Amino acid sequence: MDNSGLVGELDRRYQDGLSASLDQAVVAANNSRYLWALETKVQCGIALGFMKSSHRDPTSIGNCARAHAMMNRAPAAPPRAIAPPPRAIVPPPPPPSPSRRAPFCEDARDTTVFFDFDSSELKPGSMVTLDTVAQQARDCGWVSLAVVGHADQAGSDAYNLALSRRRADVVAGVLRGKFAQGIAVNVDAKGEANPRVPLADGTPSPENRRVEISAQ
Structure with missing residues (x-):
């Protein structure tokens, strides 16, 4: 896309990251979405800074896109589990598989x-x-x-x-x-x-x- 379209896309993702980083539901959630929102804001802001001089910085643009995608991919906080009956033994969940x-x-x-x-x-x-x-x-x-x-x-x-x-x-x-x-x-x-x-x-x-x- 041309520079004007790129600036618009970077700004949209920056605003998405800013909005998510200020959302108390995101801040309080037990997942990585808040960190990715902060990273989106930072990396898209860096890319926008370069674009002020019409310079397309591939690293910051790529980091902006990656962080925005990860922010939207991060799962919502899991629902609160119902307490097990007394003395019930609940095994811990398995760790995420490498795949x-x-x-x-x-x-x-x-x-x-x-x-x-x-x-x-x-x-x-x-x-x-x-x-x-x-x-x-x-x-x-x-x-x-x-x-x-x-x-x-x-x-x-x-x-x-x-x-x-x-x-x-x-x-x-x-x-x-x-x-x-x-x-x-x-x-x-x-x-x-x-x-x-x-x-x-x-x-x-x-x-x-x-x-x-x-x-x-």
Whole structure:
């Protein structure tokens, strides 16, 4: 679709996420729809921000579409179970089978967090993204996360390598704080070596100031 149609579609999904995140029935439900509503709002908002300069960012557009689909796929809260008779032994429900979890978990493996120029501080919306990653890690049974920091081409190679490491350390620290045990968080830094958008040396770029999170 053209840019006008894309902006309209992104805004519609953003509004869907915003509405769901404010719906008390969604907030109180015992399922992941609320987290997906927050993720929809964040990712569609990022995509809309890029579109202000007529730039189609494939990652944020794809994340917006995925989060919106998962928000609408999330099941409603189950009805309250009737209490069993006294002394009745009710076995716990079986865990979700791998075949049922696979599509959701495969789609959610890769996530990106963006940073402001020359900054390693997380943006407010990034905390929602990391909350979602932590929830997905528990739901999908991931055993490790790879956290890789990047910088844009503004500044020296040595400075950007250190900056990308600080960004990765910040994200890894937040994620480690969300896991009691059992999930390893491995950190690496690439500096300006692997840009999403290759540009001339010395060129700042919001798409290259990022931390990429990959799950196993």
